[in-house]
Amino acid sequence: QVQLFESGGGLVQAGGSLRLSCTASGGTFSELGMGWFRQAPGEERQFVAAITWIGGVIYYADSVKGRFTISRDNAKNRLFLQMDSLKPEDTAVYYCAAKTYYAGDDVRQYDIWGQGTQVTVSS
Numbered sequence: 001q002v003q004l005f006e007s008g009g010g011l012v013q014a015g016g017s018l019r020l021s022c023t024a025s026g027g028t029f030s031e032l033g034m035g036w037f038r039q040a041p042g043e044e045r046q047f048v049a050a051i052t053w054i055g056g057v058i059y060y061a062d063s064v065k066g067r068f069t070i071s072r073d074n075a076k077n078r079l080f081l082q083m084d085s086l087k088p089e090d091t092a093v094y095y096c097a098a099k100t101y102y103a104g105d106d107v108r109q110y111d112i113w114g115q116g117t118q119v120t121v122s123s
Contacts, residue, residue, distance in 0.1 A: 001026050002024055002025070002026045002029075002098060002112050003025045003026055004022055004096050005022065005023050005114055006021065006095065006096050006114045006115065006117040007021050007117060009118045010120070013121070014087055014088055014122065015086065016121070017082070017085075018086065019082050020036070020081040020096075021078055021079070022078065022081075022114055023077060023078050024078070032098040032099065033053050033099050033100070033101060033102045033103030034070075034079045034097070035048075035049065035051075036050070037107060037110075038092035039116075045107050046092075047061050048060075048068065048081070048094070049064065049081060053103070054074075061105070067084050067086075069082040069084075088121045089121075091120050091121050095116045096114045098112040
């Protein structure tokens with residue numbers, strides 16, 4: 001049974017950077033497509049970025065393209081999200097998610113979720 005644990009959230013000023021990490025335990029990480037999603041209060045969970053199981057294909061939401069970078073280290077069972085040029089509208093709880101042999105923007109496809117990490121961007 002795969003479990004996911006996010007870390008790296010915090011409070012940052014607009015224009016700053018944060019790097020989120022997601023560590024997987026159990027299962028075979030190299031078979032998992034991975035995604036980052038975020039959810040602000042009162043809003044639906046929103047796609048941020050996704051990466052295929054070997055890391056060959058990457059997807060981004062238009063709102064983060066050019067500012068965020070998703071990557072993974074299969075040897076260490078870890079997923080990353082480098083967030084640069086942060087804006088107040090990036091404030092949300094960020095979740096990593098996994099699905100065997102799927103990577104995309106459909107939140108309904110992912111069946112393994114972490115507990116989330118709060119990112120707050122002040123203006």
